[in-house]
Amino acid sequence: MRPTQLTSLVLVGLLVSATSALAGRPSFRPPAPVRTGKSQVLQSWVVQGFGVEEKDAKKFALEEAKKQLLKYLNDQGIVLKWDPPLSYIESLAKHFEPAEDKEVPVAGHVKQLEIQVLFESKDLRYMLEKEGELRGQDRMMLLGKFLAGLVAFLMAVAGYFRLEEATKGYYTLWLRLGMLGFIAAVGVGIWLVA
Amino acid sequence: MKFTYNSGQRPLDGYTIKRGVGRGGFGEVYYAVSDGGKEVALKLVRGNQEVELRGMAQCLNLKHPHLVSLYDMKTDAQGDHWVVMEYIAGEPLNIVLSRHPQGLPHELAQQWFLALARAVAYLHDHGIVHRDLKPGNIFIENGIVKVGDYGLSKFISGSQRTAQTQSVGTVHYMAPEISTGNYNKQIDVYASGIILYEMITGRVPFDGESAGEILMKHLTSPPDLGKLPAEYVNIVGKALAKNPAHRYASLQEMAKVIEAAGKEPQPVVLKPAEAPPFAAHAAPLRRPAPVQSIPVALPAPSVRAQIVELCGSLSLSAILAAVITVLWAALGQGNLTPTAIGQEFFLTVAACWVVLIPAKLWGSQRGDGWSRRVVMMVLGMCIGLGALWLDGWSPFLPGSGEIVTAAAPAQNARIVSSLSNALPNAAGYLSYFALAFFALRWWKLAERRRPHRFSFAPVLAAGFWGLALLLVWQDPWRGTLVLTNTAAIVQLVSPWEQPPPPVARRVRLRYA
Numbered sequence: 001m002r003p004t005q006l007t008s009l010v011l012v013g014l015l016v017s018a019t020s021a022l023a024g025r026p027s028f029r030p031p032a033p034v035r036t037g038k039s040q041v042l043q044s045w046v047v048q049g050f051g052v053e054e055k056d057a058k059k060f061a062l063e064e065a066k067k068q069l070l071k072y073l074n075d076q077g078i079v080l081k082w083d084p085p086l087s088y089i090e091s092l093a094k095h096f097e098p099a100e101d102k103e104v105p106v107a108g109h110v111k112q113l114e115i116q117v118l119f120e121s122k123d124l125r126y127m128l129e130k131e132g133e134l135r136g137q138d139r140m141m142l143l144g145k146f147l148a149g150l151v152a153f154l155m156a157v158a159g160y161f162r163l164e165e166a167t168k169g170y171y172t173l174w175l176r177l178g179m180l181g182f183i184a185a186v187g188v189g190i191w192l193v194a
Numbered sequence: 195m196k197f198t199y200n201s202g203q204r205p206l207d208g209y210t211i212k213r214g215v216g217r218g219g220f221g222e223v224y225y226a227v228s229d230g231g232k233e234v235a236l237k238l239v240r241g242n243q244e245v246e247l248r249g250m251a252q253c254l255n256l257k258h259p260h261l262v263s264l265y266d267m268k269t270d271a272q273g274d275h276w277v278v279m280e281y282i283a284g285e286p287l288n289i290v291l292s293r294h295p296q297g298l299p300h301e302l303a304q305q306w307f308l309a310l311a312r313a314v315a316y317l318h319d320h321g322i323v324h325r326d327l328k329p330g331n332i333f334i335e336n337g338i339v340k341v342g343d344y345g346l347s348k349f350i351s352g353s354q355r356t357a358q359t360q361s362v363g364t365v366h367y368m369a370p371e372i373s374t375g376n377y378n379k380q381i382d383v384y385a386s387g388i389i390l391y392e393m394i395t396g397r398v399p400f401d402g403e404s405a406g407e408i409l410m411k412h413l414t415s416p417p418d419l420g421k422l423p424a425e426y427v428n429i430v431g432k433a434l435a436k437n438p439a440h441r442y443a444s445l446q447e448m449a450k451v452i453e454a455a456g457k458e459p460q461p462v463v464l465k466p467a468e469a470p471p472f473a474a475h476a477a478p479l480r481r482p483a484p485v486q487s488i489p490v491a492l493p494a495p496s497v498r499a500q501i502v503e504l505c506g507s508l509s510l511s512a513i514l515a516a517v518i519t520v521l522w523a524a525l526g527q528g529n530l531t532p533t534a535i536g537q538e539f540f541l542t543v544a545a546c547w548v549v550l551i552p553a554k555l556w557g558s559q560r561g562d563g564w565s566r567r568v569v570m571m572v573l574g575m576c577i578g579l580g581a582l583w584l585d586g587w588s589p590f591l592p593g594s595g596e597i598v599t600a601a602a603p604a605q606n607a608r609i610v611s612s613l614s615n616a617l618p619n620a621a622g623y624l625s626y627f628a629l630a631f632f633a634l635r636w637w638k639l640a641e642r643r644r645p646h647r648f649s650f651a652p653v654l655a656a657g658f659w660g661l662a663l664l665l666v667w668q669d670p671w672r673g674t675l676v677l678t679n680t681a682a683i684v685q686l687v688s689p690w691e692q693p694p695p696p697v698a699r700r701v702r703l704r705y706a
Contacts (some may be wrong), residue, residue, distance in 0.1 A: 131586065132585060132586030132587065133533055133586060134586070135586035136533055136536075136537070136584050136585050136586035137532070137533055137536070139583060139584055139586070140533070140536040140537070140540060140584060143540055143584070144536075144540075147512065147540070147543065151508075151509045151512045151513075154505040154506075154508050154509040155505070155506075155509040157501070157502075157505045158502050158505035158506040158509065161498065161501070161502040161505075162502060164201075164212075170210065170227075172201045172202040172212070173202055
């Protein structure tokens with residue numbers, strides 16, 4: 001067996017064993033991003049909301065819950081670019097106290113609502129997935145612009161050389177100007193899209 | 195390499211420069227086109243003008259099918275001297291030899307050497323010694339040998355070296371008597387012997403760490419003729435004799451012996467140690483194994499052409515990847531998220547480029563397949579990293595357990611466990627693509643002389659490995675699609691030439 005053959009087989013062996021050790025699970029096991037059965041409660045809050053109507057009070061309470069949740073995550077070092085919608089926060093609410101009428105000094109007659117929010121590990125997974133998705137989309141947008149520019153450049157270079165060969169150097173200046181113009185036009189287009 | 199003149203300039207009336215093609219001690223060489231459309235090489239003579247111009251002037255009216263033709267000598271408005279020469283679109287022999295480290299097939303080496311010998315013999319017949327015969331000065335254009343670079347040519351004048359101090363020849367091809375300053379056309383016979391040796395074995399007979407060491411070997415060491423086939427041992431041995439008087443009297447004589455080596459049977463072959471010095475031409479020569487046809491050396495594309503091809507292939511692969519991804523998304527009937535579609539596209543483009551670029555760099559050179567597999571494996575890991583990156587993964591951003599641990603050491607340890615699958619996921623991404631790129635010889639798909647323009651076999655093989663590697667990765671379909679698309683696209687965008695018909699194994703080598 002040649003040394004390169006041996007080396008490459010050793011490398012593959014190391015790669016496979018390292019992967020198996022890291023993965024630590026049998027083959028063909030389904031992906032497990034959300035395992036509701038084993039979800040643990042990480043934090044819970046009770047928030048109150050006020051409003052002229054019940055729906056206003058509910059919205060107020062959900063926004064308060066969202067603030068609490070984001071503050072909690074911030075405290076854990078998790079800063080999200082993804083802005084969870086109120087509908088998602090509502091899905092975290094486990095218990096609604098019925099709205100009650102209250103008299104508030106300045107606002108007068110308002111409705112008061114109380115919500116209990118349970119934040120579980122499956123919810124954290126979901127949020128991180130959403131965050132990853134958003135981050136991935138941002139990266140793809142960036143990569144798309146870069147790729148568009150690069151492909152335009154490659155096409156311009158290939159086109160320039162082929163045309164220069166075909167015209168035997170008589171239109172070199174024009175071809176170069178054309179190439180630069182094409183690259184500039186694509187660059188401007190990408191910049192405008194940005 | 196910066197040239198004095200740029201493309202489009204007309205320093206010499208009647209000729210438009212296209213690009214610089216070479217530079218040496220005697221000046222610069224440009225590829226140019228005459229006003230009538232004739233492609234020529236223009237040599238701007240610098241340095242030792244007198245010697246150069248005198249040599250060129252003597253060669254100006256020489257006509258031989260295996261010599262680079264000199265058309266004219268001109269002087270421009272600045273007083274610079276130019277030589278108008280035949281433009282050779284092929285490549286020098288040293289480049290061809292670099293692709294064949296084990297040497298050329300013997301039939302081809304013989305064919306090329308005979309052309310070289312006839313050309314140099316023609317020079318000798320006209321009283322000119324080339325003095326710088328080396329593979330770099332021998333060009334192969336459409337399988338035809340052309341001897342060029344008359345920069346060092348000089349008349350055979352007595353035997354004493356002229357007063358000019360320009361060094362004679364290149365050290366690997368330098369005859370021993372050059373060191374004495376007392377030489378004649380026999381130095382070309384010696385250099386031809388070295389070139390024949392190199393064409394057959396792939397290496398020069400005298401090599402060393404320094405020019406001094408090589409020169410010393412030329413002067414004192416016998417060449418190792420054991421690497422040569424039997425029919426060439428005595429021929430090369432005689433051509434490389436230290437004493438010029440023991441060499442072939444002329445290159446015609448040497449050419450005749452070599453021609454005879456291909457025709458006459460040689461029942462007795464003397465080993466190098468037993469061979470009487472320089473008497474081998476009289477010995478009967480063994481007939482080499484007959485072959486149906488002498489292979490034709492196809493010109494490999496120039497560096498410039500390869501850049502054009504690579505740029506074209508890369509851009510076309512991105513366009514094809516986009517088309518295939520759109521079709522895939524259309525077939526998905528809205529079940530696919532934009533993120534999944536985008537990832538599919540970018541990973542396919544990256545995988546295609548990762549195959550096309552090394553394949554182009556390796557070109558038609560024969561290399562160790564296992565080393566290449568390892569390189570492809572590393573590149574596959576890079577694709578895996580790219581897939582992770584596109585998936586929004588980052589070790590420094592939320593999503594990894596370590597950050598959470600650092601932020602909340604005690605009370606929120608439960609969070610850590612909820613994020614514990616980050617590392618295995620990353621390992622899966624990396625190993626999936628690494629193993630997929632290791633398993634197949636991807637560079638073969640981009641080879642110019644692959645058996646078929648497009649074959650489904652590699653696509654199926656890629657699909658097989660893509661599915662087999664589901665053992666590692668958790669998001670299988672995307673990876674499998676990337677691999678199969680890559681196998682198809684790479685074949686579609688890579689240039690292809692009809693491979694030659696199969697011949698005897700000894701000459702089944704991809705030439706130039």
